[in-house]
Each structure stands twice: as C-alpha cells, then as structure tokens.
Amino acid sequence: MGRIPCCEKDNVKRGQWTPEEDNKLSSYIAQHGTRNWRLIPKNAGLQRCGKSCRLRWTNYLRPDLKHGQFSDAEEQTIVKLHSVVGNRWSLIAAQLPGRTDNDVKNHWNTKLKKKLSGMGIDPVTHKPFSHLMAEIATTLAPPQVAHLAEAALGCFKDEMLHLLTKKRIDFQFQQSGAAPGNTAATYTANKQDEKDDTIEKIKLGLSRAMQEPAMLPLNKPWDSNGATSANFAGACSGFPISVPGFQYGPSPFGNEGDGSPWSQSMCTGSTCTAGDQQGRLHEKLEDENGEETGGGKEIRHSSSIFNSDCVLWDLPSDDLMDPMV
DNA sequence: AAATGTATCAACCGCCCCCAC
DNA sequence: GGTGGGGGCGGTTGATACATT
Numbered sequence: 001m002g003r004i005p006c007c008e009k010d011n012v013k014r015g016q017w018t019p020e021e022d023n024k025l026s027s028y029i030a031q032h033g034t035r036n037w038r039l040i041p042k043n044a045g046l047q048r049c050g051k052s053c054r055l056r057w058t059n060y061l062r063p064d065l066k067h068g069q070f071s072d073a074e075e076q077t078i079v080k081l082h083s084v085v086g087n088r089w090s091l092i093a094a095q096l097p098g099r100t101d102n103d104v105k106n107h108w109n110t111k112l113k114k115k116l117s118g119m120g121i122d123p124v125t126h127k128p129f130s131h132l133m134a135e136i137a138t139t140l141a142p143p144q145v146a147h148l149a150e151a152a153l154g155c156f157k158d159e160m161l162h163l164l165t166k167k168r169i170d171f172q173f174q175q176s177g178a179a180p181g182n183t184a185a186t187y188t189a190n191k192q193d194e195k196d197d198t199i200e201k202i203k204l205g206l207s208r209a210m211q212e213p214a215m216l217p218l219n220k221p222w223d224s225n226g227a228t229s230a231n232f233a234g235a236c237s238g239f240p241i242s243v244p245g246f247q248y249g250p251s252p253f254g255n256e257g258d259g260s261p262w263s264q265s266m267c268t269g270s271t272c273t274a275g276d277q278q279g280r281l282h283e284k285l286e287d288e289n290g291e292e293t294g295g296g297k298e299i300r301h302s303s304s305i306f307n308s309d310c311v312l313w314d315l316p317s318d319d320l321m322d323p324m325v
Numbered sequence: 326a327a328a329t330g331t332a333t334c335a336a337c338c339g340c341c342c343c344c345a346c
Numbered sequence: 347g348g349t350g351g352g353g354g355c356g357g358t359t360g361a362t363a364c365a366t367t
Contacts, residue, residue: 015335037352038351050353051337056336087356088355090356107334110334111332
C-alpha cells in the first residue's frame with residue numbers, strides 16, 4: 001500500500017509551462033499567497049499538480065529570483081559550502097540570495113564538478129585525487145592495493161574524463177611535436193597495446209609506492225597553495241591546475257581543514273568514509289606495531305605514488321574511458 | 326547541410342520530515 | 347502516541363540548444 005498520489009495524474013497537465021499558465025499562477029499567488037499548494041491549481045484554474053505549481057513558483061516565477069550566470073563569488077560560496085555540507089542544496093541556496101536549490105544543484109552538476117575535477121580535486125570529498133589514492137594505498141597490503149586501485153580508477157575516471165580525455169590528447173600532440181593527424185593515427189594504432197598495459201602500470205605504480213620513501217610533505221598535502229594538486233594534475237596529466245576563481249579558503253562555518261567532516265575525508269552516501277578507512281588503518285597499525293606510530297609512515301610511503309614519475313596516471317586517455325580498465 | 330554528440334536547465338519523481346488531528 | 351497529509355528535498359529525466367564531425 002503506497003501513499004495516495006498528491007493529485008489525480010489523469011487530469012493533470014505535465015511538461016513545460018506556458019506563459020498563460022505562468023500568468024495564472026503568478027497572479028493567483030500575488031492575490032492569495034502560497035498557503036495550500038494542493039488547492040492553488042484548482043483555484044487558479046490550472047490543470048496542474050500542486051507540487052508542480054510549487055516547483056514552478058519557487059524555481060522560476062518568484063520575483064526575487066536571479067536568472068543570470070553565477071558569479072565567481074557565488075561559485076566560490078557553493079564550493080566552500082559543498083565541502084562542508086555536501087549535497088544539501090537547499091542549505092547552500094539559502095546562502096545565495098536569489099538562487100534556488102535547483103539552480104545550485106544544476107550548476108554544480110554541470111559546471112563546478114568538472115572544474116574541480118580539472119583541478120585534480122575530487123568533487124565529492126574536496127580532496128585531491130592523489131590524496132584519495134594515497135589513502136587507499138595506506139589501507140591495504142600490496143596484493144589488494146592493485147585490485148582496489150583498479151576499482152578506484154573506475155570511480156575517479158568519470159570525474160576526470162571531461163578534461164583528461166580532451167586535454168591529454170592535445171598534450172600528447174604537443175609532446176610528440178608531430179602533426180595532429182599523424183599523432184592521432186599513431187595513437188590509435190598503439191591504443192590497444194597501451195590498454196593491455198594499463199592494469200600492469202597501476203599495479204606497478206602502487207607496488208612501487210608502497211616501497212619507496214617519502215617525497216612529499218605529509219600533512220594536508222592539498223592545502224594553502226595547492227602545490228600537490230598542481231604536481232599531480234599538472235605533471236601527471238599534462239594540463240595546468242590553476243582554475244581562476246577557485247580558492248580553498250577557511251570554511252564559512254569555521255570548520256577549516258581537518259576540522260570539517262569533509263576535510264576528514266567523509267565520503268557521501270552510505271558506502272564509506274575515509275575517516276573510517278583511517279580509523280581502520282590506525283587499528284591495523286596498532287595491531288601490527290602495538291602502538292599507533294604509523295599513520296605518518298604509511299602516508300609517507302603512499303604519497304610517493306604521485307612522485308614516481310606519475311606512474312599511476314601516466315596512462316593513455318582512452319584507458320580511462322575503457323570500462324574494462 | 327545533416328547527423329551525432331554534449332551541455333544545460335526545467336520539470337518530475339519518490340522519499341522523508343514535520344505537524345495537525 | 348499514532349496516523350495521514352502537505353510540503354520540502356535531492357536525484358533523475360527529458361527537451362532543447364549548441365558544438366562538433
């Protein structure tokens with residue numbers, strides 16, 4: 001027994017709103033307010049679901065709405081707030097006068113996610129991909145790391161694809177110094193061979209990383225000047241890291257850095273938290289060593305993943321597209 | 326010029342929370 | 347305290363515009 005529908009679907013119009021419908025709704029609300037959404041369409045002479053009317057009003061017709069492009073300041077606010085509260089669009093929108101949760105959500109999904117990915121930052125955790133990979137590497141022994149890296153690569157690739165696939169090919173053209181046509185032909189011919197090597201490259205990179213000494217600072221490798229992100233995205237992927245208008249500054253809620261749940265690497269959704277992973281790591285280290293000495297040790301090792309000539313990510317772009325990879 | 330791919334955004338859907346009864 | 351309904355929220359879909367091949 002499901003709950004009864006909010007309106008009779010048969011008698012209700014759906015899809016795009018016409019200007020006449022907009023007028024009817026606007027003038028009714030101007031006169032009577034938005035007290036009972038179920039009654040509004042009936043009283044306003046609209047064959048619409050009350051819910052649909054509410055959505056149309058709140059997302060489009062409300063007189064205090066902004067309809068233009070998002071400014072840099074607004075984007076920055078969204079990114080900062082998202083790093084703290086996650087996909088709580090209504091909360092984020094509440095801090096942006098004239099913007100709706102739907103606006104913010106759409107802008108995030110279509111623009112900001114890609115911008116962050118282009119910076120080498122995971123839009124879910126707001127950490128550099130390098131750091132996430134390092135966290136993965138710290139949690140498992142080498143034989144398992146390789147398998148998990150394959151899975152991780154699959155997770156990250158969607159976020160990275162947009163820029164990597166296009167810009168990396170360009171980068172390869174530049175590197176080769178050959179005409180694009182020639183390079184493309186060569187690239188295509190070699191693609192299959194390279195694909196076959198991908199898994200091995202991942203495994204090799206992680207295995208190496210687990211054995212090599214530290215090459216990066218340990219704490220918050222992504223903070224202040226974004227140096228590590230730049231190393232990662234710039235050196236490994238071949239495109240510049242800097243994206244105008246973005247700056248990871250203090251959280252508006254005072255949860256800067258490790259203080260915020262997001263900076264503690266909490267993943268959204270029900271699947272995992274890196275905080276959990278770190279917790280398990282600490283447990284594991286305590287089990288092995290009898291005392292907790294090792295977070296730093298293992299992170300040191302794993303950080304070198306992305307300094308070993310970027311072995312992990314030195315892959316042809318199509319590998320990232322390949323579901324098998 | 327046509328076909329195909331991609332980006333954007335409005336609208337819908339279903340779940341959940343809150344509140345009146 | 348329990349229940350049902352209204353409204354809010356986040357995720358997803360579909361239509362359209364624009365870009366690329």
